[in-house]
Amino acid sequence: MNRLYHYALSPFCRKVRLTLAEKKLEVELVEERYWEKDPEFLRRSPAGKVPVLRYGSRILSESTAICEYLDETVPTPPLLPRGPEARYEVRRLVTWFDDKFNEEVTTKLMGERVYRKVMGTGYPDSSNVKAGARAIKEHLSYMESLLDQRRWLAGNDLTLADFAAAAHLSVLDYISDVDWNRSEVVKDWYAKIKSRPAFRSLLADQIPGFPPPSHYADLDF
Amino acid sequence: MNRLYHYALSPFCRKVRLTLAEKKLEVELVEERYWEKDPEFLRRSPAGKVPVLRYGSRILSESTAICEYLDETVPTPPLLPRGPEARYEVRRLVTWFDDKFNEEVTTKLMGERVYRKVMGTGYPDSSNVKAGARAIKEHLSYMESLLDQRRWLAGNDLTLADFAAAAHLSVLDYISDVDWNRSEVVKDWYAKIKSRPAFRSLLADQIPGFPPPSHYADLDF
Structure with missing residues (x-):
């Protein structure tokens, strides 16, 4: 199961959640109070921030890079146009x-x-x-x-x-x-x-x- | 001629200059002291920052969006890989x-x-x-x-x-x-x-x- 380390009121996490949901990709949400700098979390996320997406065997960070990656690998429905x-x-x-x-x-x-x-x-x-x-x-x-x-x-x-x-x-x-x-x-x-x-x-x-x-x-x- | 409104020590402008030069696109550089908020400049750039690229008849802003656009329209040499x-x-x-x-x-x-x-x-x-x-x-x-x-x-x-x-x-x-x-x-x-x-x-x-x-x-x- 995909897993998103997130904080509910982070707009960057919400953009990724919307992208995942629009593409019908199921994800388990795990709240991450990233400002507490849990060492386990920092190991997964060197930038120390959310969202962090465990997607299959990959660990992905940076919300827009994640969304573009999802759009390229799951093209339907498209979230970026063609031209x-x-x-x-x-x-x-x-x-x-x-x-x-x-x-x-x-x-x-x-x-x-x-x-x-x-x-x-x-x-x-x-x-x-x-x-x-x-x-x-x-x-x-x-x-x-x-x-x-x-x-x-x-x-x-x-x-x-x-x-x-x-x-x-x-x-x-x-x-x-x-x-x-x-x-x-x-x-x-x-x-x-x-x-x-x-x-x-x-x-x-x-x-x-x-x-x-x-x-x-x-x-x- | 393409024209880049820039500030020499802005890393965001430099990223665009490197991309333009790598793709052998000629550009006229115009220094823009963007923090002085010249009204003429703000008309071209609603975000009020540099770089702003006049590219043909288009006015482009946001450095990474510009670089990805240049990479898609002038694919050689590529600056993003395929996969x-x-x-x-x-x-x-x-x-x-x-x-x-x-x-x-x-x-x-x-x-x-x-x-x-x-x-x-x-x-x-x-x-x-x-x-x-x-x-x-x-x-x-x-x-x-x-x-x-x-x-x-x-x-x-x-x-x-x-x-x-x-x-x-x-x-x-x-x-x-x-x-x-x-x-x-x-x-x-x-x-x-x-x-x-x-x-x-x-x-x-x-x-x-x-x-x-x-x-x-x-x-x-």
């Missing part, structure tokens, strides 16, 4: 969310509100929370500008870019940090992706000490 | 250097010693410099463990992983922050990559106020 221009756009947007959105929004909100408490690193820094709350508005506008012209973020088909974006937004939605009323078109996009069977496992997540709001798992939010 | 396992290993290592090495080493040393002065953000933080100097030793050991078993970092052929690593090490070498005597095998690897024609433009870089040491451009360092 180089379209593939470029998917990769650009995956990086957009995993680098820029993560730095400007996810680490500012999730990092301050949840990780500090879970990891025991002190009280939230309210200036970071404010900066994150400001930045997410700009990012939702950017997503709206893309979705005004496309069915999905990178084009007319669902791709890894949608999973990257939905992974970040879903962890923020878990702590009620996404104002879905800002953009009808972004809300419609999220409703579409949230109703996919691949999303079910994410909607069932429960973090001790942080119960999700009722709208989190509601498909009609 | 999914080998491609995974290249992508894992590109991320290793661009995320982990960058955060633990490049931003700590280059960020403190050069960027602070160039961007006018104060004096170097010596605890960061010390942490970077410590971390680079571990990374050189990791590279040695890979190169003990392989001709190049990701396998027996030169790949984008070597360019990612060399891009970071070359900017650090520019400020004499790489102790090449730590590992014969890593030094040999760098000597091999440094002597490639694709490397010449990097070795000619000159940053005002920061003259390179004499060994920087010396192929017999």
Whole structure:
């Protein structure tokens, strides 16, 4: 059985979980509190972070490298398109969310509100929370500008870019940090992706000490 | 003519320059002091960072997405291998250097010693410099463990992983922050990559106020 060492509110782990589920690859989820630096875990993962996927006899790390590997070895349904221009756009947007959105929004909100408490690193820094709350508005506008012209973020088909974006937004939605009323078109996009069977496992997540709001798992939010 | 908006000591720009040169694609280099947030530049690059490549009629950003695009559209010489396992290993290592090495080493040393002065953000933080100097030793050991078993970092052929690593090490070498005597095998690897024609433009870089040491451009360092 494949096994994913993960943390439920990590968007990088969620992107891999969505990819595995979309390709109907079964996986056993094992929670890894990676910041505790368990020596056994560090042996499996020299980079010291999650996700780490045991896939057959292989140990794989780095979420986007894992997803591209899964897409190349289990091509159906495809998560990257065929043409180089379209593939470029998917990769650009995956990086957009995993680098820029993560730095400007996810680490500012999730990092301050949840990780500090879970990891025991002190009280939230309210200036970071404010900066994150400001930045997410700009990012939702950017997503709206893309979705005004496309069915999905990178084009007319669902791709890894949608999973990257939905992974970040879903962890923020878990702590009620996404104002879905800002953009009808972004809300419609999220409703579409949230109703996919691949999303079910994410909607069932429960973090001790942080119960999700009722709208989190509601498909009609 | 293709045009690359870049900053000479950015490892992300250098990875793209190496890829362009290896594929014999001519490019005009335009220095972009991206931290000054010139409105004209921000219009071209919504992420506000370099590199940005004008390639024919297209504007491309995100260094790894650019390099994979160039590799798919100009396949010779290849910078990613054919098999999914080998491609995974290249992508894992590109991320290793661009995320982990960058955060633990490049931003700590280059960020403190050069960027602070160039961007006018104060004096170097010596605890960061010390942490970077410590971390680079571990990374050189990791590279040695890979190169003990392989001709190049990701396998027996030169790949984008070597360019990612060399891009970071070359900017650090520019400020004499790489102790090449730590590992014969890593030094040999760098000597091999440094002597490639694709490397010449990097070795000619000159940053005002920061003259390179004499060994920087010396192929017999």
